[in-house]
Amino acid sequence: MGVTLRQLRVLVAVTDHGGFGAAAAVLGMSQSSVSHSLASLERAVQGRLVDRTAPVRPTPLGDVLLPHARATLSAARTFSAAAAAHASAAVAGSIGLAVPPTAARGLLPGLLRLWHEQLPHVEITLFEGLDEEIGQWLESGTVDAAILIDPDPLPHGALHLATDAYEAVVRSDHPLAGEESVELADLLEDPLLATTSGCEAQVKHLHALTGLPYRPTQRIRELTTLLCMVEAGLGVAIVPSLAASMLSDTLALIPLRPRLERRLVLTGPAGRPWHPNVTALRDLSEKHAATPPVLAQD
Template sequence: MTIIQMEVFLKVVETKSFTKAGDILGLTQSAVSHAISNLEAALGFQLIVRNRLGASVTPNGEMIIPYIRNILQQIQLMKLEAEAITGLQKGKITIGTFESVTIKWLPHILRRFNQQFPHIEVELLEGSYEEIVQWLQTGTVDVGFILQQDKIIVDFYPLKDDRLKLLLPSNHALNRHQNISIKQLTSDPFIMPSKGCDEHVRKLFKNQNVLPNTKFVIKDVHSIFAMIQGGLGISILPEMTLPGHLDQICTKHISDDVYRTIGIAAPDFKQLSPAAEKFLELTKFWISSEAVS
């Protein structure tokens, strides 16, 4: 069996089509069929079934996929290591990220990374917290910024505790208070964020045995800002999601502290490519430097 046969197999599994796999890899449909047939012959069983709906992987093929992915990953690691040894410092890293990290951290981290390693290509994939975890599990990204979870199935390194802040209209009566408790918020119309941090917001209310007076559930933080500015309710958001200045909105500390912990994760820190390892090291250094400054 050859590397190209394994690459063709994974691409057919991904696209569910011999034609699409060939287009992506620059191969004819005949070459794709030939590669799959030779791989099946080498393994001794059928990997792909073709029907009117396309191409689907067999149960035996499903069992082989993790091994083939691991082989191709090890080959890529070997190539990158060889390049590092010869001093070329070439490589590619794919990073999973979410909006607040993309805005607040990555411009600074990537500027330094590109200065130190100008020949390493960086690709960013932005998604939800759940999508990034899935990308890590499937190997779509090399590293990803995610939130700490109770049951985490990837390697995780905590970077920052991001405090939740209360957002009030500028004319709200509670603005004259320094610290505000959750129990003081139960009567106001509440705008619940729905982009992942709602779990932490709900935890705040649950810990005090009270329910928020939820009137709106909104995903986009800019829409939440607009609703608060319009006097339609109050909300709680992580500090990192907030811009430097908000018109007609006051941010307040909540006495019942709750944080979300942002970190960087990988399927296995011991198996990182040289490029991903350099990015991880620089990210840790930049975050620690920011904490001190």
């Protein structure tokens, strides 16, 4: 078919940045070269890949082929990095890392500081997303590594970074705020505000453990918005304890009974070789882990 990596880069850039001009700026190409490359790719696959209206969107064929383009480009980057690593232990380059919101706030700052100090040649681009998005980004090649929540099975080579638990968040003047722990049933005397940003499945499971129906009053995507609503006295919520770094002084976390934990795991893709710098991040994190790491078995 004669498809080139340059054409695939153009397709991804045009769709990610919503236009030919923006893609040209990112790729360091002229807009006419971008247009020509995409047209050549469309001739090769015998179909239109994007609708050329602003903002540019992929066609149904583009939606089918984009994941393959991303995976191919990721594999090409990894190939080049592996070849460079054969000659030098320190491979300069950029990798994409996807993280869920609570890990981005409560866990990532310390990791980034460690990685920057010990691996200054590695440039890390962050992508924050929901649990299901992160898994898709990792396997499609949009990112090279991810922090996953409770992956089952544990991917080969993955590193268990941390474990935290789901806790109640209430206003600091709430009657339950001074308790050492609280039963889920007692918490639900107030309206329940639920976040859809990756925690909802576990919160539903917590309800199932106690035989209580899951009936949130509101379902909110952004965790920061959820906390603002609790702060305004509109209800209570259940969040991972790593969210403590996001709380204002007017909010309090209380351990829940029954206790439900989650594992945060650093991993590369399951379906293809890891970028050498992802392995380097994993190895450095394992070496400096405060608790014994849990690695997937061969």
